Amino acid sequence: MVSNAGQLITQVLAGEVWPPLADRHGFRVNPDGHAFLLPGMGGVTLGVHCGDPATGYAGDHVEPGLSVRHRDPAANYALQYLSCIGNTVTVSSGPGAGAEGFVIGQHAYVLVDMAEPDMRQVTTGDQVTVLAVGQGLALAEHPDVVVKNCSPRLLAALAGGTRADGRLEVHVAARIPAEAIGAGSGMVSEYANTDLMGAYAGLGEDLSLGLEGLRVGDVVAMADQDHRFGRGYREGFMSIGVISTGSCQLFGHGPGPSTIMSGPASAFRIIDDSDANIGVLAVPPGAAPAGAAPAGDAR
Amino acid sequence: MSAGGSLVSVNLAASIEQASVGDPYRIDADGAPYVPAGDGGIVLGVRVGDGVWQHIADHAAPGACLTHSDPAAAYALSAQACIGNLVTVRSGEAAGECGMVTGKRGEGGRVIVTFAQPVLGRLRPGDQVAVVGRGQGAADLAPGAVLRNIDPDLLSELPVETPGGKVSVGVRAVLPSRVVGNGIGRPTPMWDLDLQLTPASAGGFGAAGLRLGDLVAITDIDARFNAGYRRGWVSVGLVVHGGSPQPGHGPGVTVILSGPAGAFVLNADATDHCGLREETVLEAGRDN
Numbered sequence: 001m002v003s004n005a006g007q008l009i010t011q012v013l014a015g016e017v018w019p020p021l022a023d024r025h026g027f028r029v030n031p032d033g034h035a036f037l038l039p040g041m042g043g044v045t046l047g048v049h050c051g052d053p054a055t056g057y058a059g060d061h062v063e064p065g066l067s068v069r070h071r072d073p074a075a076n077y078a079l080q081y082l083s084c085i086g087n088t089v090t091v092s093s094g095p096g097a098g099a100e101g102f103v104i105g106q107h108a109y110v111l112v113d114m115a116e117p118d119m120r121q122v123t124t125g126d127q128v129t130v131l132a133v134g135q136g137l138a139l140a141e142h143p144d145v146v147v148k149n150c151s152p153r154l155l156a157a158l159a160g161g162t163r164a165d166g167r168l169e170v171h172v173a174a175r176i177p178a179e180a181i182g183a184g185s186g187m188v189s190e191y192a193n194t195d196l197m198g199a200y201a202g203l204g205e206d207l208s209l210g211l212e213g214l215r216v217g218d219v220v221a222m223a224d225q226d227h228r229f230g231r232g233y234r235e236g237f238m239s240i241g242v243i244s245t246g247s248c249q250l251f252g253h254g255p256g257p258s259t260i261m262s263g264p265a266s267a268f269r270i271i272d273d274s275d276a277n278i279g280v281l282a283v284p285p286g287a288a289p290a291g292a293a294p295a296g297d298a299r
Numbered sequence: 300m301s302a303g304g305s306l307v308s309v310n311l312a313a314s315i316e317q318a319s320v321g322d323p324y325r326i327d328a329d330g331a332p333y334v335p336a337g338d339g340g341i342v343l344g345v346r347v348g349d350g351v352w353q354h355i356a357d358h359a360a361p362g363a364c365l366t367h368s369d370p371a372a373a374y375a376l377s378a379q380a381c382i383g384n385l386v387t388v389r390s391g392e393a394a395g396e397c398g399m400v401t402g403k404r405g406e407g408g409r410v411i412v413t414f415a416q417p418v419l420g421r422l423r424p425g426d427q428v429a430v431v432g433r434g435q436g437a438a439d440l441a442p443g444a445v446l447r448n449i450d451p452d453l454l455s456e457l458p459v460e461t462p463g464g465k466v467s468v469g470v471r472a473v474l475p476s477r478v479v480g481n482g483i484g485r486p487t488p489m490w491d492l493d494l495q496l497t498p499a500s501a502g503g504f505g506a507a508g509l510r511l512g513d514l515v516a517i518t519d520i521d522a523r524f525n526a527g528y529r530r531g532w533v534s535v536g537l538v539v540h541g542g543s544p545q546p547g548h549g550p551g552v553t554v555i556l557s558g559p560a561g562a563f564v565l566n567a568d569a570t571d572h573c574g575l576r577e578e579t580v581l582e583a584g585r586d587n
Contacts, residue, residue: 029486030526101514178477179528183484185548186493195484198527226478229330232546233478233495252484252527258524 001161002140003166005152010133013079014092015068018109019043019124027109028060031207031251034046036060038112038249041110043124049278050217054246054255055201061253062246065101065119065218067109068128081190082111084134085242085258086154086281087162088181092129096121102281103130104217105244106149108192112219113282116156130196134160135190142168145263146228154203154242154260157280158219163269168285170240170261173218180209182252188247189227189281193244193256202246214255216245219276227262305452308433311376313365313410318342325357327544328497334358337541339364339409341422347401347413347512347577350468351550353539355450355531357361358551360540360576361511362413363422367428368410376487377408378483381434381438382553385454385583386412391426395419397584400430401512401575402539402553403448405482405490411539414581435488441466444558449537456579457514458566459556467564468514468555470534471572472506476519480547487522491539491551494582498542505569513538514576515552516565522554531559537575550557 020042027035037160039045040059047066048057066089070076082112088113089104099121101114110130114122136152141162147155160169182195198209214220220241241257248254261268318340322333331574337356341363347415349361362437366387367373384400398414410430414422420501434450440459444466458469469587474494482492494506494515506515514535522536541550556563 031521031524031529032522082550122524135516179475181477181483185479185483185495186481186545197483204529206532207528209528226328226546227327230546232328232480232548234546235329250484251521251525253525286408 003152003155004140005155007137008133008152009146009257010131011282013082013130013132013215015070015079015128015130015151017044017066017122017124017126018069021054028250030249031203037248040247044119046116046119048246049116049218050282051277052216054098054214054243055199057247060248060249062112063107063109064104064113064246066112066114066122066128067260068112069109069247079108079110079130080108082132082135084132084149084151085278086151086157087133088131090129090287092123092127094122094126097125103115104278105242107245107256111244117211139168142263144267144269145261147261149258150260154278154281157275157278159276167269168267170221170222170270171219171271171276172240173238173274173276174211174214174220175270176211176220176222177209178224180211181222181233182254184256185231187231189231191260193258194222194231195243195248195253195256197254198254212256214243215277216243216246216292218276219255219278221270222257225262227259235263236269238263301418304326304540306433306436308431309379311430311432312366313376313428313430315424315428316364316366316409316424321435325545328456328546333544338402340424341419343416343419344418345468345541347492347575347580349429351509351511351538354541357543358539358548360404360411362398362411362419363427364404365410365412366407373408374432374489377434378432379435380447381432381450382555383450384430388422389429390426390428391423391555393421393426398561398582399583401535402551403489403491404540404551406493408489414583415581416466440556441562443562444556445558447522447555448553449555457574465562465564467566468516468556469566469568470516470535471509471513471567471574472504472569473516473518473565473567474504474506476517478504479520479526480515483526483563484512485525487524487526491553492526493519493538493543493551494549496549501508505567507522508569509538509550511541512577513572516572517552518560522557526554532561533558533563533565537562
């Protein structure tokens with residue numbers, strides 16, 4: 001597949017593992033009107049990695065791994081907008097310094113997965129460095145498809161590619177109906193993600209859209225979603241995302257894909273494939289740092 | 300669910316908003332930049348009963364938006380002000396004039412107030428107003444059908460009746476949940492639900508004639524607390540602001556009723572529906 005990956009630049013961005021935030025009232029409200037107080041957003045969430053279930057946790061907005069922001073609001077927007085899935089992240093301070101992980105998506109935090117033993121060394125306030133590359137990525141053979149939040153490394157790892165009929169083949173672990181699109185609709189698609197409803201494991205059948213089996217890191221196809229210039233409903237369009245957050249109890253929220261591609265549905269050929277998960281980007285323990293190459297994470 | 304007892308009225312202070320814009324451009328659904336006009340503040344010439352795409356504007360509401368400089372007080376203002384509440388201007392050239400709350404908007408905690416056009420023309424951003432907040436906590440209208448964001452006294456002016464233990468509602472259209480955009484997942488006392496409809500797509504949903512002040516029903520949305528997908532439910536709301544070029548946005552609906560579909564009888568009329576009338580709003584202002 002022909003892309004302009006060789007023309008992209010890499011920026012070195014600083015971030016900080018940001019604490020979970022609460023207010024003095026503590027509780028939020030679930031779909032049935034019951035109060036809950038659960039962990040999930042911010043800080044370092046242990047034990048949840050790409051390939052693990054996205055639902056079924058006693059948590060809310062479960063953010064796997066490190067949740068990263070920058071203290072300066074404008075610098076934070078740059079960090080959120082420019083970090084792309086698959087970018088290399090290195091821990092820069094604290095006992096975990098030198099450990100390496102990768103961006104799995106945005107959720108008003110940049111979310112970073114890394115090996116569990118490394119993750120256990122990291123805590124709130126630790127500094128991280130993101131090698132941000134990917135915005136501007138374009139596919140010459142697929143001019144109708146807008147690519148975003150996708151590193152060249154992720155693009156290279158995705159199954160599929162240009163088919164003989166000219167369409168872009170993308171393998172997905174799940175197909176998402178438009179009814180599932182929750183909070184995040186109407187927001188820019190380079191920030192936060194698209195919460196999916198219909199995945200409230202353990203709650204009522206009338207809440208289910210059959211999405212309880214989603215896994216963290218799954219590549220999914222969202223029907224009738226145009227995320228080229230924001231996130232909106234448009235019949236005949238398709239958006240591809242990567243599940244970057246998990247379980248929610250907050251109603252109208254849920255496991256969320258960060259968008260990587262969007263265009264007319266006719267530009268895609270979607271293949272159902274339970275192996276379509278970005279866990280393939282995980283850095284094996286002891287492997288050479290992926291960020292060592294001069295071209296950032298392009299390979 | 301009603302808290303029981305009688306409703307409490309509260310005098311809420313607010314000020315007339317000045318529209319604010321950051322970057323001059325927003326990006327429309329096709330990727331084209333545009334300068335948003337009419338998004339908040341005082342908007343002249345947009346009236347209850349106007350078509351939601353009649354004006355070249357972004358989220359334009361019929362009248363003026365209220366806000367409060369303290370963020371927590373702004374949230375309280377939007378949570379406790381309800382459609383039908385009386386608003387009195389307390390400072391500036393229009394002091395003493397009255398209007399009525401006709402909707403609420405999300406994120407910034409805005410309250411939409413409709414005044415007579417001559418009054419609106421004498422308002423200035425920063426003018427102080429008082430809102431008599433009343434409505435939250437109102438008893439269920441019928442078994443299962445919760446009431447939100449509206450003073451129950453205004454219901455007699457809307458096509459809402461309760462024969463045989465059900466809520467019978469006249470609406471412009473019954474819309475599927477998938478057209479709901481911005482506002483989903485947010486607390487409905489403080490956010491409206493934007494309908495992702497355009498002049499090109501609305502006809503396919505029977506909503507080509509959608510007007511400010513219309514009632515619409517949305518299926519499979521439970522909006523008792525946060526708004527979200529629940530199969531077999533219905534939420535009914537008032538159209539409070541006009542369309543938007545932004546993806547994920549569009550005409551806004553402040554929810555007033557939500558419950559299992561069985562609690563409702565929906566009477567859709569794409570051509571002759573009449574929800575909240577401008578005369579009703581202006582008479583309420585004149586009577587005070």
